[in-house]
Amino acid sequence: MFALVDCNNFYASCERVFRPDLNGKPIVVLSNNDGCVIARSNEAKAFGIPMGAVAYQYEELFTKNNIQVFSSNYALYGDMSARVMNLLSQFAPEIEVYSIDEAFLQFDKCDYIKLDEEALKIKRVVSKSTGIPISLGFAPTKTLAKAANRIAKKFPERTNGIHIIDTDEKRIKALKWLAIEDVWGIGRRLSQRLRNIGVKTAFDFTQLNDDWVKKKMSIVELRLKHELEGKPTLSMLATGAPKQNIATTRSFDHNYKELSILQERVSTFASICGEKLRKQKSCCNAIMIFLHTNGHRKDLPQYSQNIIIKTPFPTNSSIEIAEFALAGLAKIYKDNYYYKKAGVVVMDITPESKKQFSLFANSNPKHAVLMTAMDKLNRNMGNQKVKLARHDLGRTWKMKQERLSPRFSTNLKEIITVMA
DNA sequence: TCTGGGGTCCTCGGGCGT
DNA sequence: TCTGACGCCCGAGGACCC
Secondary structure: OEEEEEEOOHHHHHHHHOOHHHOOOOEEEEOHHHOEEEEEOHHHHOOOOOOOOEHHHHHHHHHHOOOEEEEOOHHHHHHHHHHHHHHHOOOOOEEEEEEOOEEEEEOOOOOHHHHHHHHHHHHHHHHHHHOOOEEEEEEOOHHHHHHHHHHHHHOHHHHOOEEEOOOHHHHHHHHHHOEHHHOOOOOHHHHHHHHHOOOOEHHHHHOOOHHHHHHHOOHHHHHHHHHHOOOOOOOOOOOOOOOOOEEEEEEEEEEEOOHHHHHHHHHHHHHHHHHHHHHOOEEEEEEEEEEEEOOOOOOOOOOEEEEEEEEEEEEOOHHHHHHHHHHHHHHHOOOOOOEEEEEEEEEEEEEHHHOOOOOOOOOOHHHHHHHHHHHHHHHHHOOOOOOOOOOOOOOOOOOOOOOOOOOOOOOHHHOOOOOO
16 A cells, blocks of 8 residues: 655745744745746635746736745755655655655555554644645555545545545546546646547546557556556655766856856856765766756847766766866857856766776876865855855855745754744 | 746667677 | 668657656
8 A cells, every 4th residue: 555645735834834824824935036936825826826827927916915925945845844754754664755745655564444543643743743734645556646645635624635545436436536637647748648539537548458558658658557547566666766867957047148157157066966976975977068048038049058078987076077067068158149047967877886997087086085075064064165166256146035934944043033 | 127946767769789 | 791680779859747
C-alpha cells in the first residue's frame, strides 16, 4: 500500500505558520523576480487567480481584494519541508520525498482497517508540530495514491483530507471521477490527444487496448495504465540519490548586453553548481552554458544559444567549472543582443570517489582543500559570503523580492518574537 | 517596465562496428 | 572489397513532474 502525503497550498501555508493573522485570508506567493504566481491559498483560488498568472497584470485585483502577496522565501519553505519530511519518515518503513511538498510512504503488510486511524494520526502530528495542513491518499499503486490524494483535497468536508482506495469499487469510482488531464503523468499534449479519441476520464483510459497504448503512445503510458488498473509498476525511489544533472539558471531583473556582466553571472552560477556537486559528493564531466534574450519582447531581436563543454577531467572545483563555463560563454556570446536569462548546467555526473585520473590533465588538487574551506565558511557565515574573486562583491545581485517574509525558522536575526 | 527554476525519463535518428 | 542487416551508443528534442 502506498500513501501520498501532500502539503495543502504549501508555500501559502508556510507563510501562515508564522502569521496566524493570515488564516482565512487570500494569499499568493510569487516566483523569482516577483514575476508570476506560483502558489495560492484556497481563498486566492476563489478569486480566479490561475497558476502562473503574471503578477503585474493582477496587481489591481490583489489590492482591491486585500490579497496578501509574498515573494518566494525558499529558506523558509525548504526548512519547513525538511521538518514535515522528518516527521513523516517516522510513520512508515520507507519514504520517497517526491518534491518540496510531497512524499510517498510505503506500508507493507498493513492492516487496511487501521489505515484511517494511522492517517488521522499522521495528520495530527504534522499539524501540531509544524502547523502545516496535509492531505493523504492511500492506494495499492503510486498513481492511484495520487488520485486518492486528489479526492481527499477536493472534498475536504467529506474526507477530512484522507481518502483510501482499498477496494475495486472505490478504484473504479475514483477513475470515473478523475478527468484524463488530471491523471499523474498525462500532461497537456497527451490529454488533448486522448480527448480527441474520446478518452475523457481515467476510467476511459483503462479501457484502451494495451498493445495500442504501447504502440501509439509509449511504454510510459502503458505503465501508467497498469498503475491505474491497480497493478504496481512504479516502485519507491531512493530519496537523496545523487542527481544526474544540476542546474543554476536565472532570469535577470533587466536585460543586459555587456559581456562583463554575463561573465560575472555565469561564473557565479558555475560556482553554485560546484557547491551543489560537492554537497552530493559528485563531480561533473560536462558543462552546459546557455543564454537567452527575452522571448516576450517581440520588438527586440531574439537569440538563444547553448554550448556543452566536455571537461578533460572530472571536477567539482568551482574555480575550474567557472573557467570552463566562461570559455563556453565566450563562444556563444554575441553583442547587439539584450540578454534576459542565463544558466549553467553540470552534466555527466560521476561519484567523487570514482574519479578517473587522466594522463595529461587533472583537477588541481589544491582546489579540493580550498573548496572544503570555502564551503565550511559559507555554511557558518551564511550563503555566498565567500566567493571567487571574479564575482562582483561591490554589486549585490538581488532578485526582485519586494514582498519577502522574514526567514523565521532559519535566521536568528529574523526569528519570531512572542510578546508576553 | 514587469512572464520561474529545477528536475526526470523516453523516443528517435544518425553514426558506427560487426 | 563491397553491401545490407542489425544492434549499440549518443545527442537532441519532447513530454512529463513539482
